[in-house]
Amino acid sequence: MHVKFTGMHTSDAIKGRRSVKRFAERAVSREEIETLLAAATLAPNHKLTQPWRFYVLGPEARYAYGLALGARKAKKIADTAAGAALRETVGAEHRALPGMIAVAVMNHDNPETREEDYAAAMMAVQNIALTAVALGLGTHMKTGSVMSDPAARAAVGLPDDQRIVAIVNVGVPAEDVPAKKREPASAFTTWVP
Ligand SMILES: Cc1cc2nc3c(=O)[nH]c(=O)nc-3n(C[C@H](O)[C@H](O)[C@H](O)COP(=O)(O)O)c2cc1C
Secondary structure, eight states: OOOOOOOHHHHHHHHHOOBBOOOOSSSHHHHHHHHHHHHHTTTTOOGGOOOOOEEEHHHHHHHHHHHHHHHHTTTTSSOOHHHHHHHHHHHHHHOOSSSSEEEEEOOOOHHHHHHHHHHHHHHHHHHHHHHHHHHTEEEEEEEEEEGOOOHHHHHOOTTTTEEEEEEEEEEBHHHHHHHOOOOGGGGGGGOOO
């Protein structure tokens, strides 16, 4: 499938981005994912550390990651059978996703570089999200303690010197997500003379 940009202005992509939770069944093509990741690598990064590592998860890996997440949710339920069913449901939901990218970052020994590298990786995530909008795709970024769960790390095949900083689900949106209300920038801005 040929990747086709909509020719959308960046500010429209920024305004049009939403966290999309329901996707159409159509798979995301390899070319589309490669386009998103090419945009990710253009993010600013101090000292050109290029700290990001991308894991494009296929159905088996998505299922395994979902099971890891589901197992954590299941632990909060007293009923063992209901917990096992929930784990399986979450696993199946992840397997059914059209696209899922785990964004990881190299663990640097220097705390300052570590923070900068994390920031750069998150900028890469935003490049993915905005480029997706320009391709007519939607994304949902997710984080949480599951990212450091050994089962989740194993699902991704993560080496010891990296940590996951975001999961980005990708697909053709199957819902119109209304914009969430934001305060105007003036509410957060101080003009310092
Ligand atoms: C660092 C970060 C972590 C997030 N983690 C989650 C998450 O774990 N689960 C989730 O449902 N949404 C997560 N989100 C999505 C936010 O909930 C979402 O961006 C917010 O509700 C605003 O909605 P919008 O993205 O449609 O504008 C995360 C967003 C960011 C920036």
